[in-house]
Amino acid sequence: MTPRNPALARRPSTAPTEVTAPVDAPERPGSDGEHALQCAYGTEDRAEKFYSEQVRNRLLPAMVAFVRRMEMVFVATSDAGGECDASLRSGPPGFLTVLDDRTLAYPEYRGNGVHASLGNISENAHVGLLMLDFEQDRIGLHVNGSARIVEAERFHAEFPDVPRDPARGRQAERWVVVSVEEAYVHCRKHIPQMQRVPLRRDWGTDDPARKGGDYFGARDTP
Structure with missing residues (x-):
């Protein structure tokens, strides 16, 4: 395993080097960087x-x-x-809980113990969520916002109307509560059409073979 090395320079950006955001740009969604590139690439409209x-x-x-x-x-x-991580969270329909129109939450189940996403959130509350419908409407939803980690007992005390999942292996150890700052559609143009097939999920197992094991051969590779 190669540790993160802060001394390694970030790869240089391929964006134009003389791009600057409009001086008197009105308040609007997005970052200064995207606004500047819209000007540089002529996509402002x-x-x-x-x-x-x-x-x-x-x-x-x-x-x-x-x-x-x-x-x-x-x-x-x-x-x-600024070191990034992208991960997947899944569960039965409803595992993503809408607390109100500006707040949603998702459970953190027992995992590999690394806590990569939670570790990042503990340092930097900004999160980006992407949900995709591959089967029915082929459309996606982006939600960007700020997150906080709430232990399960405290979460249910704060939000008593959220039911506890009785299924073995799906008891949340903690929850991530996200305050919504931006919500917008993801274009369907390149979302593939998929079809559901019957699947048995091994919730809560620690059996390496049932979890995917050493699929990529990392264990014996320095």
């Missing part, structure tokens, strides 16, 4: 149309319904130094 028509600071009713039927979410985090 398309971007502004998307911001005004699609980006919202809360979950709209159709978004709430979408979240509640999802069985997985991709979670993007980074630590205080």
Whole structure:
């Protein structure tokens, strides 16, 4: 395993080096970097149309319904130094809990003990969530916001209406509560169509073979 090395320089950006954001740009969604590149690449009008028509600071009713039927979410985090991680969280429909139109939460089940995503959140609360419907409507939903880690007992005391999952292996050890700052659609153009097949999930197992084991041959590779 090669440890992270802060001394290694970040790969140089391929973006134009003389790009600057508009001086008197009005307050709007997105980062200074994306605004600057919109100017550099001539996409300001398309971007502004998307911001005004699609980006919202809360979950709209159709978004709430979408979240509640999802069985997985991709979670993007980074630590205080900007080192990134992307991970998958999954569960039965409803495992993603909408607490209100500006707050959602997902459970943290027993895992490999590394806590990569939670470790990043403990240093840097910013998170990006991506939910994709591969089967029915072929559409996605982005949710960006800030997260906090809440231990299970405290979570249920704070949100007593959220039921506890009785299934073995799906008892949450803690929850990640996300305050929504941006919510917007992900284009269906390149989302593949998939079909569900019957699957038995081994919730809660520590059997390496049933968890995927050493699939990539890392154990015996220095």
